[in-house]
Amino acid sequence: MSAADQRHIPVLGPEAVAMLAPRDGGTYVDATFGAGGYTRLILATPGARVIGIDRDSTAIAGGADLATEAGGRLTLVESRFSALADVCAAQGLTHLDGIVMDVGVSSMQLDSAARGFSFRFDGPLDMRMGDSGPTAADVVAQAAERDLADVIYIFGEERHSRAVARAIVAARKEQPITTTRELADIVARVVRSKPGDIHPATRTFQALRILVNEELDELQQALVAAERILAPGGRLSVVSFHSLEDRIVKTFLAERSKTGGGSRHLPEVAQQAPSFQLLNRKPAVAAASEIDANPRARSAKLRGAERTTAPAHVPSSSSPWPRLADVLRGG
Incomplete structure (x- = not known):
């Protein structure tokens, strides 16, 4: 298999898309379009529509042929994935059936010296x-x-x-x-x-x-946007590649899926109803055969959750990590 062919095979692709359970007539967002690997798998379901988002203009241009093949079922948008709710609103969409995110740098970007x-x-x-x-x-x-x-x-x-x-x-x-x-x-x-x-x-x-690239801020904001725009029963599927990303996804979904509050010794603590139900408590990881074919898959972790009918939670406005603007202006 050539390098060009390999880059079209997304890490944990079948597993991530199966977690979305795409259906005829459903609308999905591939929030990190890249080479279009996840999008291709979603479009294999007849009648499924995809909004592909990528901040890299090269990736959007590279998806033109796939958009043509899809016959109107794929719309490509150059944007940060943190803005996915706004991107969908501009397309007249207020509710989605599923969102897939492949977090981090793409193989195409890593392989380009320029x-x-x-x-x-x-x-x-x-x-x-x-x-x-x-x-x-x-x-x-x-x-x-x-x-x-x-x-x-x-x-x-x-x-x-x-x-x-x-x-x-x-x-x-x-x-x-x-x-x-x-x-x-x-x-x-x-x-x-x-x-x-x-x-x-x-x-x-x-x-x-x-x-x-403000990657951790982007991820945090994208998760919040997904919570806002997923319809009840809509699914979120996230593939991350290092511990910082996975920790953010794990913490976000754990907080949003938490039930109950307080203890038997203290008064019940008022807690917002869970906005997500976890689809896997432990992350899915790549099989040995996938790792052999693509070493990048070694660190990949897949987590998923299904949106409930509860309102979206109020997001935290603070980030416990350095910010680009602060670093450039000296603190």
Whole structure:
């Protein structure tokens, strides 16, 4: 199988779409369209309609042939997936039968040197999933050392974050850091690795990518939007690839599916009715055969839930992680 064919096979695709239980006449959102893998599986159900959303204009352009093949059953929209409720409203849709999300960077983006996501290729230090906003080069050029260390520690879970931040600040005083190779070399000088370990720059690159694309904020807002627009009985299916994402999905669904309150020793605590019912209490993971065919599937976790008739909960307005605007203006 060619790399081009592999990129059209979504991780946990059949499982994620089966969780949606698509039906004839149903309307679904593929909130992270990418190469259209989940959308193809949904469209295999006759009469199902899909709204495909992606912030990457390249992905939207690449889906043109699939939209033509779908004969009016697929609408593609360039947008952040956090805005999925607004995207649907613009299409005249107020209730959906299902939403699938594949969270994080796509294989197509990782494999493009010009996008600057990976140190496997030397390219511009960009890392943006869309076409606008600050780049990773802007962050490493402007962020304070303390903020860089926090970002790399929280988003990259890198225990040498302070040393990495210190090395970046020292290097940028000599000359601007503008390419992926330059940054990877800087990190590799202070983060040691043993044979068989991941590349020393892996966690730092992950951290910058998450910050630049505001990925955790996007995910949190997308989950809230899904809660607002899913019809009773509508289903949400989310595939995540690292612990930070999975923790957000797990916590959100646990809070929204919680029943009861208080204890036998204390007065009953007023609690909002659950807006979701869990479809799986433990996340589904990829089979060994899928991991062999696509190593990226190794860390994938699939969680799903079905919307109840209860009103949407009031979302929290605070985020316990660094924000891009704050980092760029120095706190």
